[in-house]
Amino acid sequence: MAGNGCAVTTYHAAAKVSGRSNTKQGKMSMSERTGGCQCGATRYQVTGEPKQVLACHCTDCQKQSGSAFGLVMVVDEEAFQLTKGSVRSFVSTSDAGREKTGAFCPECGSRIYHLIAWRPGMLSVRAGTLDDTAWLQPTVHLWTSSKQPWVIVPDDVTAYETQPG
Ligand SMILES: [Zn+2]
Ligand SMILES: [Zn+2]
Numbered sequence: 001m002a003g004n005g006c007a008v009t010t011y012h013a014a015a016k017v018s019g020r021s022n023t024k025q026g027k028m029s030m031s032e033r034t035g036g037c038q039c040g041a042t043r044y045q046v047t048g049e050p051k052q053v054l055a056c057h058c059t060d061c062q063k064q065s066g067s068a069f070g071l072v073m074v075v076d077e078e079a080f081q082l083t084k085g086s087v088r089s090f091v092s093t094s095d096a097g098r099e100k101t102g103a104f105c106p107e108c109g110s111r112i113y114h115l116i117a118w119r120p121g122m123l124s125v126r127a128g129t130l131d132d133t134a135w136l137q138p139t140v141h142l143w144t145s146s147k148q149p150w151v152i153v154p155d156d157v158t159a160y161e162t163q164p165g
Contacts, residue, residue: 034083035112035130037105042085042112046125050075053127055138057147058163060094064102064111065126068148071136072114073127080113080123087112096163118165 036043052074061070087103094100094116101115114124127136141147141159153159 033130033132035125036084037108037110037112037129039105039108039110041107042087042105042110043083044112044125044129045081045083046073046075047079047081048076050125051122052140053136053138054140054142056142056163057145057151058094058143059146060092061143062146064092068151071127071138073125073130073136074119075123075125077115077121077123080125 031048033046034043035046050073052072054072054074056070056072057068058070062068064070086106088106090102090104092100092102099117101117102111103113103115104111110129111126112129113126116122116124127133130136139157141153141157142163143161144153144159145161147153
């Protein structure tokens, strides 16, 4: 009996090793989201669930996007991977006086993500660059003090006149 037990243990150990060499397959089964810039030169992939989806109505987001607000998907830095092309950076200062780095496609200028100094280890992906945007629904609205008057913030979301923290 002792001999059989030993054989079983060996078998499990071998299975673990082969499992480890298949980590790529393991990642594929997790939730993955893909996106890219307007011209297609820069592409990315995000693994796992976003930490938060938010709308930012600050004047900096309005200026940068040329639109009414910024739509942001916050993810862990390591969950984000460029799969094609590269990005160039632009450093600016937010309405709260804090530094952030915007990364954009060098070909078409589409903003892909922001690296925000006060949120180390996290990326704010410009969520409109995702291939599938149908699921996006911001649960937090920031800087409603400078939002366009016609934007109606839903009752069931968290809204801040500026930003917390
Ligand atoms: Zn591009
Ligand atoms: Zn903003």
